[in-house]
Structures are given as C-alpha cells and as structure tokens.
Amino acid sequence: MEGAKGFKDRLQLEEEYKTLWKALKPDEKKFVEAYISTMNLRHSAQAAGEKYQNGEGFMRKSAVREYLDWHMRNFAMTDVEVLALTSQIARADLADYFRVVRRYRPTRIHIPVSEHVRNLATEIEESEEFLAEAIRSELLDNLEIEVYKQDLKSKKAKLISFQIKLRNCPYATIEVDGPPEVVEEAEPDSIQIVKNRQAGRIKSFKQTRYGVEIEMYPADAALDRLAKMYGMYKQDNEQQVPPPSAINVTVVPPVPDEDDE
Numbered sequence: 001m002e003g004a005k006g007f008k009d010r011l012q013l014e015e016e017y018k019t020l021w022k023a024l025k026p027d028e029k030k031f032v033e034a035y036i037s038t039m040n041l042r043h044s045a046q047a048a049g050e051k052y053q054n055g056e057g058f059m060r061k062s063a064v065r066e067y068l069d070w071h072m073r074n075f076a077m078t079d080v081e082v083l084a085l086t087s088q089i090a091r092a093d094l095a096d097y098f099r100v101v102r103r104y105r106p107t108r109i110h111i112p113v114s115e116h117v118r119n120l121a122t123e124i125e126e127s128e129e130f131l132a133e134a135i136r137s138e139l140l141d142n143l144e145i146e147v148y149k150q151d152l153k154s155k156k157a158k159l160i161s162f163q164i165k166l167r168n169c170p171y172a173t174i175e176v177d178g179p180p181e182v183v184e185e186a187e188p189d190s191i192q193i194v195k196n197r198q199a200g201r202i203k204s205f206k207q208t209r210y211g212v213e214i215e216m217y218p219a220d221a222a223l224d225r226l227a228k229m230y231g232m233y234k235q236d237n238e239q240q241v242p243p244p245s246a247i248n249v250t251v252v253p254p255v256p257d258e259d260d261e
Contacts, residue, residue: 013074020070023063031058032067083229088201090222097193097202097214098186109178113166116174120159127152188212 024032027048034040034047041055048058058064131148134140140148165172193214196202203215227233 016070020063020067024067025063028058028061028064031055032064032071035068036071083226085200086222086225086229089217090219090226092201092216092219094214094216097189097196099189100184101187102182102184104180105183107178107181108175110173110175113162113172113174114170116176117159117162117166120155120162124152124155124159127155188214 021029027050031044031048034044035055035058038044041059042053045053045055045058050057127148131145131152134148135145162174188211190212193202193205193212197205201217203217205212205214207213
C-alpha cells in the first residue's frame with residue numbers, strides 16, 4: 001500500500017509540475033531555475049537575461065510565485081535534513097578531500113670518481129660484447145651498427161676524461177642518478193570534492209596554478225546554529241542567577257516623647 005501511495009504521489013507531483021512549468025515564459029523558466037539554485041534575486045535575473053533588473057519584477061508575477069511556492073513546499077529540506085547537513089558542516093575536515101599517495105621520486109647521490117670509472121669501464125665492455133654478438137648474428141643492420149658504434153665511442157671518450165680527472169684528484173666525487181625513493185604526497189580527491197560541493201557540505205572550490213583551492217563553510221558558525229537548534233543558549237540563560245532586585249526602604253519619622261511637648 002505504501003508503494004502504491006508513493007507512486008500515486010509521484011504521478012501527482014509530475015502533473016502539477018507540468019502544469020506550473022507550462023505556465024512560465026522562457027525567461028521566467030530561466031529565472032526560477034537560477035533562483036532555486038542560488039536563492040539570489042539579482043543573479044537569477046541576470047541568468048534570465050535581465051542585466052539591469054534586481055529580480056523583483058519576476059517575483060511579482062503570479063506564475064513565478066506559484067511555481068516557486070510549489071517547489072519549496074514539495075522539495076524544501078525538512079528540519080531533520082537541515083540538522084543533519086549543519087552537523088556535517090560542523091564536523092567537516094579538510095583532510096576528507098585529500099588522499100595520501102605513494103610516488104617514486106628520483107634522487108641524486110655523490111660517488112667517488114674511481115667508482116664511476118669502474119662502472120663506466122664495465123658498461124663499455126658489455127656494450128662491445130653485445131655489438132660483436134649482434135654483428136655475428138646479423139641482429140642489426142648497417143645503420144643501427146653505425147649508431148651503436150658512435151654511442152660506444154662517446155662512452156670511451158667520457159671514460160678517458162674521468163680517468164684524467166681521477167689522476168689529478170684521486171678523492172674527487174661525482175653526482176649521479178641514485179635509486180628512486182618512495183615519498184608520500186597529498187593529492188586532492190576530485191570526485192569527493194565535487195560530490196560534497198553538490199551536497200552543500202563545502203562552499204566552493206577552484207583550480208589554481210598552485211593546486212585546488214577549497215573554501216569550507218565556517219565550522220564555528222555551524223556549531224553556533226546547532227547550539228541554537230538544541231536550545232543550548234536558552235538553557236544557559238535560565239541557569240544564570242538573576243541580579244538582585246531593588247530593596248524599597250520606607251523611612252518612618254520618630255514619634256516625639258511627652259516630655260518634649
């Protein structure tokens with residue numbers, strides 16, 4: 001029965017929507033759509049094409065008022081929804097919109113030139129063995145062989161240069177590529193940001209040259225609203241001790257003695 005009733009209510013809403021929406025002119029439709037989204041008269045008027053209007057003209061039209069009243073009556077947030085959203089804003093944490101990822105970052109290290117000379121000599125020896133095997137097995141064509149020989153010649157020239165440097169300074173060092181290191185970085189969770197913006201939990205976000213800029217709703221303002229919703233301020237006021245009231249004093253003149261008469 002509940003399912004049938006809900007289906008009937010939905011059909012009724014659809015019929016009401018069609019009737020009210022059909023009664024609106026094209027510019028009025030743009031206005032009500034913008035107003036429902038922003039609740040700002042001037043911006044809604046601009047969205048409807050009226051650059052120099054503040055929106056009051058649209059609000060005086062009966063078709064616009066009827067549609068907005070119907071929409072607010074059927075789709076406005078309940079008190080429970082307002083309380084839930086305000087609580088979510090008060091508990092919002094910027095960390096909820098970022099995730100920690102691990103990435104490999106290249107490093108540079110210093111090694112003795114003597115070690116670099118040994119490594120380079122080993123690399124040249126292995127390259128010569130590969131070139132000889134490739135020529136014997138006809139793995140490379142003439143052009144590829146020539147390119148490989150030029151690369152090998154360049155490596156040998158570097159080896160001679162470092163050998164000279166080593167003779168002149170036996171304790172010299174050189175900076176080379178080191179092993180990559182794993183680092184943790186925070187990156188914005190775009191999906192989470194968009195979802196929470198649509199749900200009204202964050203105020204705005206935009207992409208800047210330095211990354212994503214997220215504007216949150218003030219948590220203290222949300223807490224203040226919650227305190228008012230729960231009547232906390234009223235309770236505090238009732239617990240305060242009222243200031244003492246004024247004391248009325250009546251001065252009675254003294255009664256004269258008989259001897260004074």
